[in-house]
Amino acid sequence: MKVEEFQFCPKCGAALNQSAGTTPVGAPGVCVVSCGACGSAFQQSDFAGGALAPQTAAGGNRNPLALVAVAVIAAAMLFFGFHAVRRSGSTPLITKASAAPDFTLESLDGKSLRLSDLRGKAVLLNFWATWCGPCKIETPWLVELQNQYGSQGLQVIGVAMDDSGKEDIAKFAKDMGVNYPVLLGKEAVGDAYGGIPALPESFFIGRDGKIVDKIIGLKGKGEIEDSIKKALDTEAAKNEASAQTMREIGPAQK
Numbered sequence: 001m002k003v004e005e006f007q008f009c010p011k012c013g014a015a016l017n018q019s020a021g022t023t024p025v026g027a028p029g030v031c032v033v034s035c036g037a038c039g040s041a042f043q044q045s046d047f048a049g050g051a052l053a054p055q056t057a058a059g060g061n062r063n064p065l066a067l068v069a070v071a072v073i074a075a076a077m078l079f080f081g082f083h084a085v086r087r088s089g090s091t092p093l094i095t096k097a098s099a100a101p102d103f104t105l106e107s108l109d110g111k112s113l114r115l116s117d118l119r120g121k122a123v124l125l126n127f128w129a130t131w132c133g134p135c136k137i138e139t140p141w142l143v144e145l146q147n148q149y150g151s152q153g154l155q156v157i158g159v160a161m162d163d164s165g166k167e168d169i170a171k172f173a174k175d176m177g178v179n180y181p182v183l184l185g186k187e188a189v190g191d192a193y194g195g196i197p198a199l200p201e202s203f204f205i206g207r208d209g210k211i212v213d214k215i216i217g218l219k220g221k222g223e224i225e226d227s228i229k230k231a232l233d234t235e236a237a238k239n240e241a242s243a244q245t246m247r248e249i250g251p252a253q254k
């Protein structure tokens with residue numbers, strides 16, 4: 001009998017293949033395979049359709065930890081493979097100093113909000129979802145930061161990227177005490193910002209409309225605050241650059 005490649009020992013879970021040390025032994029006409037890992041031997045009756053039966057005559061079982069590990073790895077490959085396919089298409093690469101892609105989305109109150117209408121403000125563009133656990137941790141921080149820095153020109157914008165209805169999203173926002181506009185997201189907007197590989201994801205947009213920083217996943221409140229300060233400081237940096245240019249031009253004109 002031909003032993004198929006990468007069969008598993010039902011006693012210890014090790015792969016039964018030539019490289020693992022499987023050896024046909026026994027009396028003529030009887031095929032016995034031994035496991036190179038634990039030394040257990042199995043007869044032809046322990047095989048079914050070219051693969052080991054789930055349980056041998058001795059009552060051994062496959063290693064459940066090995067099966068769990070395989071399932072976890074397969075799930076991870078499917079998850080990252082899905083996002084890799086999405087990002088390998090026509091989605092742009094969004095980096096720091098890129099101009100923030102403009103969009104118009106509907107808010108929970110039925111009004112339309114256009115990102116470019118906020119030019120002159122520092123914008124924290126937060127992609128989230130009602131089912132996202134880390135988003136529930138982060139949202140109260142965004143509420144506090146909007147209160148703290150709103151008078152300085154910060155505007156937090158939440159973009160809901162899930163399939164929940166408007167009522168569910170509005171309930172979530174109310175329960176969390178959200179004090180900033182919440183927009184109903186569209187996949188095209190997510191794609192414009194690079195595909196949104198994970199939630200939450202935040203883009204920090206300076207007063208000039210350019211991205212100064214981004215955070216993927218849940219980070220600390222302090223890190224979010226530091227990025228807000230970068231966005232708020234863009235106008236000061238621009239004014240300082242203009243003043244420096246004028247200082248350099250001034251002496252040359254005299």
